Ligand code: ADP
């Protein structure tokens with residue numbers, strides 16, 4: 170079954186629609202698949218992510234996520250960016266819990282729910298190899314560790330779709346490969362659908378089942394390939 174489906178989607182920006190960000194873009198991403206969209210800066214990767222998360226509508230064409238035409242921001246989506254974007258005044262555990270407070274705002278006022286959220290966040294930090302980060306502040310951690318915390322925050326509410334926006338691009342080569350392993354392990358265990366947008370083809374081939382290569386002509390897929398690599 171298909172989880173994300175875009176058919177002939179176009180997006181233009183600006184009052185007169187002069188900036189073309191995506192032109193007649195079509196893609197299908199299967200449920201549980203790890204897909205990558207690779208292309209140079211300006212090819213429409215961020216615009217694709219805004220469409221897939223419901224943060225903006227297409228100018229033309231249809232966007233379907235999880236069997237429904239997207240009509241606004243989706244709750245069952247998690248996102249991780251190039252910058253970890255953790256709140257510096259909150260300890261890592263409380264950063265990870267943030268989506269739970271937003272998705273379940275009324276329930277979370279109950280003390281028992283809050284304890285459940287806390288346990289869930291703590292377990293996730295352990296799962297990504299950061300058992301001791303819970304009570305530390307983001308700025309006390311390295312960039313790679315902060316990005317692990319950001320990944321925990323992206324999936325703590327059990328999203329069905331994880332969107333990775335150049336999540337590994339600012340890391341050094343060694344840390345980047347470690348993080349690839351972390352994301353792959355989370356994906357294998359939790360079976361969400363994942364879409365990575367990146368300009369790094371090596372990374373795309375390493376992580377994804379299917380790689381879509383987009384040219385600098387906005388939204389023009391020049392090559393899609395199913396990567397048939399053995400999984401751990
Ligand atoms: P529109 O009003 O055309 O829909 P948005 O509201 O989506 O545009 O714009 C979102 C943000 O993107 C704005 O804050 C704007 O400053 C920024 N932006 C403007 N031009 C560009 C550009 N060429 N590339 C990327 N971002 C841009």
Ligand code: ADP
Pocket residue numbers: 182183188189190191208209210211212213214215216217387
């Ligand atoms: P990428 O993420 O691959 O760099 P984007 O989706 O950000 O690509 O942008 C695709 C094209 O749309 C670029 O030419 C960019 O300048 C333009 N664009 C993106 N956002 C805006 C905006 N808010 N206003 C005007 N132009 C934009």
